[in-house]
Amino acid sequence: MKQWIVRIVVPVAAIMLCVLIAKVNRPEEGNSFSAPARAATQAAPVPHRPTAFGLNLSYPAYWSNERAFMNLAAGGIWQAPHNGWKDFDPARIDQESTIRSLAPGEIAAMALVRPAAAYRGDVAITCLYDGKGVLGGIGIKDGKASPGRFDFTWPAGTKTLIRLDTTDPADPVRHIDCREAGADRKAVFDRAFVDGLRPYKAIRYLDWQAANGNVAGSWAQRTLPSSTIQGGAQGVAMENLVLLANEAQVDPWFVMPWNTDDAAMERFATYVRDHLAPGRTAYVEIGNEIWNMSFPAARQALAEGERAKLGSNRDEARMRRYAQKVTQSFKIWEKVFAGQMPRIVRILSGQNAWPELMTIALDYQDTASHLDALAMAPYFGQALLLEPPADTSDLGPLFAKLDGMVQETFVPALRAKQMADARGLRFLGYEGGQHITYSGKDATLVPRLNRDPRMADSYRKYLDAWDRQFGDMLMLLASSGSAGSNAAFGMTEYSGQPLSETPKRRAVLEAIERLKR
Incomplete structure (x- = not known):
């Protein structure tokens, strides 16, 4: 039954693609672009905001090992x-x-x-x-x-x-x-799942909106709340996205697929305005990682930018097209939320390893005036196992090396924060956490690293560094996922896993508790 294997491998590969760093996205040979470090006109930096941690939700599918919906068929295919x-x-x-x-x-x-x-x-x-x-x-x-x-x-x-x-x-x-048998037939979400989200400030719907697949487009294509399957190519029903945020009492972070048309964008925004609970804030992105050419939306943005002759090179064409799309989309949200703008946060997202790329979009026409925040994905540990030790039995040296990588990832993030400050924007982390990948012979290495109690210590150092140097919100990846031989991004490996077996989640929950000040 090869499909079982495919269903496990494909989502892991998608997550890994989602978090590729500068390796495949450096300036292209022959490009003359050199981004300015700061905006031409200085804006007053936004006031310091207290640190908060959010969570990217894993695919609501049977292979994610996470039960989100009470209906066990909701994650099927x-x-x-x-x-x-x-x-x-x-x-x-x-x-x-x-x-x-x-x-x-x-x-x-x-x-x-x-x-x-x-x-x-x-x-x-x-x-x-x-x-x-x-x-x-x-x-x-x-x-x-x-x-x-x-x-x-x-x-x-x-x-x-x-x-x-x-x-x-x-x-x-x-x-x-x-x-x-005997369960509440009216409950949409699993109660344990909802309760597990309550400590966080926000939840990001990247996978729940199938943004990387970029299939969604028109209102007629959307998933209905009455649909049995909620984890398909069109993503989860909009009504359920809002319902979960309301039930868990967290802020929703929507990732609108690139091909969402204007009519669907407006109806989505209108539903959020009318149904999101009072006191909740809607964070909104347009597309995911348009800087990352591994994704269909990024390649589409490049093709559209080149057809429109938006730049003298591929980076300019793509980022200016991103700026156009973001501006066009956020004007719709601004119209819908007229007089209620504090209820939404409009986000432009970029690559942590090369933040200067985003100045092309930030400084294109009036893009910055339609934004509230700049976001990056400050992962740490990407290079930990690029040259793994011959003896992988002793994890001590690896954890010492991993801890030293925490500040390395925040060096470019600090440059990005300066870019945000110069334009009066908040600086956020749209994804974050450890990013250890491996392709060696020891299939137990990555699971052992992620399950080791010392991983909690590494996370404490990482979260404390974010708190000291940045503040505001960092969205961690991801709520759940198997600890595979190549990567392990889940806070838990399956629903109901004891907290004692989840060092990453334990460290995050401890940090959230400490920050209640």
């Missing part, structure tokens, strides 16, 4: 077992994740998000649905099908799928909802 477990033909699935019909002898299957209790023991699950058809299961025990219902036992420690055996094209199986 329809697959075709008889076609090599490829994704089911999307043309045969409607906007609510309903397979409209099955061919004779055909079935479909969907992996479910594992509930926390299923890591420790068997769990009784009840799936309810509308329409006519029959559900079954794969990797289950004691399955029992009845009209509009499928009951089964989830065996401890296993992956489990539901199977669509038959469906009536005139009244197809739809609105599938699987959760623990």
Whole structure:
């Protein structure tokens, strides 16, 4: 079942692409651009703001090992077992994740998000649905099908799928909802997940809005709150993004996909204005890492900038197009939030290793007047294992080296902060934390480093340095994720993991508690 492997490898690769540093984004050979260090007209630096820490949310999918929704099917995807477990033909699935019909002898299957209790023991699950058809299961025990219902036992420690055996094209199986037997059927989000977000100041919806895939565009394409699947190519329903922020009592940080059209942008902003709880602030980015040519949106911005002849080189064309798109989009948010502008924070994001690139966008026409903040991703530890030791059994020397890298990552970040200060903008971290990657033979090295109690000490040094030198908000990556042999970005590895086993999360929560001053 190669699809299981793909579902694990692809998200890890996406995260790694998301955090690539200067290696592939240095000024291109032959470019004559030399960015000024400060704006031509000095602005008053924004007042110092207290330090706060936020969290980037992991994909709400079954392979993330994190349960966000009460409906265990919300993180699934329809697959075709008889076609090599490829994704089911999307043309045969409607906007609510309903397979409209099955061919004779055909079935479909969907992996479910594992509930926390299923890591420790068997769990009784009840799936309810509308329409006519029959559900079954794969990797289950004691399955029992009845009209509009499928009951089964989830065996401890296993992956489990539901199977669509038959469906009536005139009244197809739809609105599938699987959760623990006896669980509250009205709850949208898992209570433990919501409670785990409450200590943070904000949550960033990069993956929940599928910004890197950049598929979303029109209002008609959006995911509906009634859709069974909430982790698909169009991202999570807008209504659920706002609902989660309200329930967790945190600020939402939206990452609007580059191809979001103006009409969809306005309706999204209007919904946020009308439904985000009083006292909450909406942080807004347009696209993710337009500086990073690994992503479709960055390549699209370059192509659009070159077609419009926006610069004398590729960097100018791309960054000026970024500035145009940001300005165009934020004018929509400004219209929607007229008279309520303190409720939103308009963000331009750049590359921590080369912050000067962003002066092209910051100083293009009137871009800076439509911004509230400049954000970077100050990761540390990127080079830790570029030349790993021959003996990887002793982690002590590696942690000593890792701790020394904390200040190294803040050197360019301090330059970026000066750029923000010169333009009267806040300076934020849109992503951050350790960024250890490895391609050697010891498959246990990265997991051991991330699970070691000394990682908490490294995080304490990192978070304290941010507090001393910057203040304001740093968004850490990421809420959950497996500790793989190549990288491990999750604060936890799975839902319900004991705090004693999560040194990164423990250090962050301690820092948040210390900063309550």
